Amino acid sequence: MSAPPDPSPFPIDHVAERGADRDPALVLKGQTLDFGELRLRIGQMAAWLAQHVPQPGERVASWAAKSELTCLMPLAAARAGLVHVPINPLLKHMQVAHILADSGARLLVGTPARLKSLEAGDLPDDCRAIAEQDALEEATALDPLPPSNADPDALAAILYTSGSTGRPKGVMLSHANLSLGAISVAHYLGMAADDVTLGLLPLSFDYGQNQLFSTWHAGGTVVPFDYLFARDVAKACAAHGVTTLAAVPPLWVQLTEVEWSAEAVSAMRRLTNSGGALSKDLVQALRGLFPDARLFPMYGLTEAFRSTYLDPALVDTHPTSMGQAIPFAEILVINDAGALASPGEEGELVHCGPLVAQGYWQDAGRTAERFKPAPAMSQYGGTAVWSGDRVRREADGLLYFVGRRDAMIKSLGNRISPQEIEEAALATGLVAEAVALGIADERQGQAVHLVVRAEPGAEDVQATLPKLLAKELPNFMQPQAIHWRDAMPLNPNGKIDRTALAQELAP
Structure with missing residues (x-):
């Protein structure tokens, strides 16, 4: 691993500023935006948002499949001084109505079919709904806003995630949470300007959204991709020379059951997994399919983005380990007595450091349950996320998942x-x-x-x-x-x- 990355956060709308103007940044159906065009489109969309929602700090929601809109919105909203609320395109009107009402969104941009599915009362009285194509076309006529000078601690996004009880709750993420997450992942994955990331995961999911940010921070290319069948993924990897593929275990199972051409495999440099543990059999299957790719098992929670990763060199010998803390994360294991757990002793995973979110939107009660003062032995101090997940750390420093405390x-x-x-x-x-x-x-x-x-x-x-x-x-x-x-x-x-x-x- 190279030297530690620069820990300085920056406004998240700056994340695409490093790519060379003519290098490809975003491959869409029918068009490719280079970094110069991407920056222009972000600025224009930011100007459009500022026209429609001029009050800083207001929430704007997007509800669409992977597209130019959903890739631009996280950065354009931040540049306009607004807070982005991405909504999973698989959700239906009942869940969307809750998210819109709970977040206080003033604007919803989505596909016409999704907007049409909303029933009477789903859209709050003070929230406008605009079709995504109308938004994109109107934005092209505007002068772009320049990169912002936002405070890195300012709120940039609210990502809704289900709790073990009740309706989805909004996790508040700052510019610093998002920008440091991009730096951290790009660093430990070793990403570079010639990398091509296939974006399979929902952009409403922190794991999926970070694929945009970390790839663009490294100057690489993102190919957002919605698929119907696993074989479609293999074909896309061949067509685009994909070097980075991220998925969750059930999808990996499907991907190991389809045929992969030499063209689909040859460019692959890394595979990343989160959202559940990889089995030993699945690790072996992925090794067989992608012999030259590095496999990164990872663990995370939306309340702190990402917590740990396992060094690919250790995957074969420690396939069930969660690994160790990612850059900018401090992971403590606290036993039931409130002390630092001894090697091999089970305890609760507590995440400290600048990746910790700002709490749950308008929910002081649930925030107090999960976001508490860091343990006294923490080097970072401040607020920590008490995950509710039971883990143990062995003498070699590697962490192992034991079980979940909740009923998720x-x-x-x-x-x-x-x-x-x-x-x-x-x-x-x-x-x-x-x-x-x-x-x-x-x-x-x-x-x-x-x-x-x-x-x-x-x-x-x-x-x-x-x-x-x-x-x-x-x-x-x-x-x-x-x-x-x-x-x-x-x-x-x-x-x-x-x-x-x-x-x-x-x-």
Whole structure:
């Protein structure tokens, strides 16, 4: 590894300033923007946003597939002094309505089909909706805004992520969080100006968004790519000479099951994984497919972006390790007594340092639960994220994941709140009780299972409930199986015994 990177944060809209004017920066369907054109388009979009939302600090949301709009918005909004709220394009109107209302967004830019799917009352009265193509065309007529001089500690984005209970919560990220994240990842991945990153992950996901920032910071090229089948990914890698591929474990499983041409593999320099651990078999399969690529297993949480990575040189000998802290992160393991855990002792992963987010948007209660003063032994001090994840650090300094403290479902790389699924089921009026669980699944990581008790007197419930859930929930939240019960098991406190249900459904 080279010398430590410069730890100086900068306004995130400066992240694309280093690329050479004529070098390709963004490969879209039908056009390629070089860095000179990219900077112009960011400035024009910033000017357009400032016209429509002139008050600094207001929130502006985007809801579209990967496109010029969704790639420009994170930087253009920051340049305009606004706060970007990217919305996962897979979400449906119910989740979008919550995010718009909770964030107080004044503007929503999205694809016409998505905007048309909003129902009465979904769009707040003080929020305008504009089609993405209209926004892009109007912006081209404007003089671009220059790079901002924003305070690196100013709020730049709110990324919504599900909690173990309740609706999605907004994680507040500063310019410094985002710019230091770009520097850190570009450094430890060893990215360069001739790198080509295939952007498979949602740009509403911190892992996906950072692919833009870290690649552009290194002067490289991003190819945003929405795919239907795994074989499409292999073809795209061949067509674009992709050097960097990031995915989550369920997608890696799919990618190892399709044929890869020599052209698709030959340029590959690195593979990165987050959103769940790689199995030993999957590591071996990836090694076989990409013998010359370096494999980077990583661990992160939206509240601190990224926490650890495993040196590729150690993957074969320590395939189940989370590795060690990334640059600008300090990772402590705190035992149940509040002390630094001894080697091999289980404790809670606590992340300290400048990558720690600013808390949850307008949610002081949940912020206080996760964002607490750093332990006394921290070198950074300040505020730390107490992850709720149980880990252990061995004598060699490598970290190992033990388990999650909460009930989150992690399916196909998505963090899903059980309560969101349960609320949607109860809202149909067909069920009296509902419990959503994540059950181990080889392809998905966890599959969503829904256990329900029918509302007395409800008719045709088994046929109707799946149809209503398909309307209200995005695809990745759809239950793989619905289990009907005459009565739910109860624990000694009279609450539904989720543990008993999980054990009953376990494969």
